[in-house]
Amino acid sequence: xxxxxxxxxxxxxxxxxxxxxxxxxxxxxxxxxxxxxxxxxxxxxxxxxxxxxxxxxxxxxxxxxxxxxxxxxxxxxxxxxxxxxxxxxxxxxxxxxxxxxxxxxxxxxxxxxxxxxxxxxxxxxxxxxxxxxxxxxxxxxxxxxxxxxxxxxxxxxxxxxxxxxxxxxxxxxxxxxxxxxxxxxxxxxxxxxxxxxxxxxxxxxxxxxxxxxxxxxxxxx
Numbered sequence: 418x419x420x421x422x423x424x425x426x427x428x429x430x431x432x433x434x435x436x437x438x439x440x441x442x443x444x445x446x447x448x449x450x451x452x453x454x455x456x457x458x459x460x461x462x463x464x465x466x467x468x469x470x471x472x473x474x475x476x477x478x479x480x481x482x483x484x485x486x487x488x489x490x491x492x493x494x495x496x497x498x499x500x501x502x503x504x505x506x507x508x509x510x511x512x513x514x515x516x517x518x519x520x521x522x523x524x525x526x527x528x529x530x531x532x533x534x535x536x537x538x539x540x541x542x543x544x545x546x547x548x549x550x551x552x553x554x555x556x557x558x559x560x561x562x563x564x565x566x567x568x569x570x571x572x573x574x575x576x577x578x579x580x581x582x583x584x585x586x587x588x589x590x591x592x593x594x595x596x597x598x599x600x601x602x603x604x605x606x607x608x609x610x611x612x613x614x615x616x617x618x619x620x621x622x623x624x625x626x627x628x629x630x631x632x633x634x635x636x637x638x
Contacts, residue, residue, distance in 0.1 A: 482531050486537070
């Protein structure tokens with residue numbers, strides 16, 4: 418029985434290798450069939466694509482991408498998200514330790530994912546916006562796509578329920594919300610400590626009474 422399984426596995430691997438080889442041969446053949454004009458056009462297309470990508474990057478940088486920064490008040494929030502496709506906004510509080518943990522990871526991701534704007538806002542200085550976006554737990558990341566709040570990362574529940582989560586774990590979570598260009602596997606988190614089947618936390622549609630916030634790091638639960 419074991420020999421039979423090995424034979425089947427060997428055949429599958431041989432077939433896969435053959436398909437890859439045929440694909441590579443076809444690409445090489447296509448390149449060999451190209452004349453100088455074809456190669457020059459291909460070169461021009463690639464150069465144009467590089468120029469376009471560089472121009473897009475410069476445009477993002479001019480809009481405040483590429484760095485993790487604080488906006489001073491809630492009135493600054495709307496101009497920041499108005500003309501930007503993807504925005505991650507960290508609603509924080511100075512007295513909440515877990516906000517400082519998020520700061521460290523978000524600063525790294527802001528430099529890596531220039532296509533997305535990363536900002537932070539003191540929730541205690543933004544009562545109107547916090548109520549409008551139903552920010553109840555601190556820290557909360559509001560994930561904004563095309564000017565609309567698409568998703569939230571509330572506390573560390575989606576990050577393995579630990580203060581020791583990796584930058585890659587947060588990156589994966591943001592990728593799941595399609596707020597960054599994620600190149601990894603969205604079907605599996607990048608760490609075994611993340612429990613299988615964990616569901617993303619969603620904020621319930623409730624208004625906030627007063628200006629009190631629950632802290633994800635110093636609650637009595």
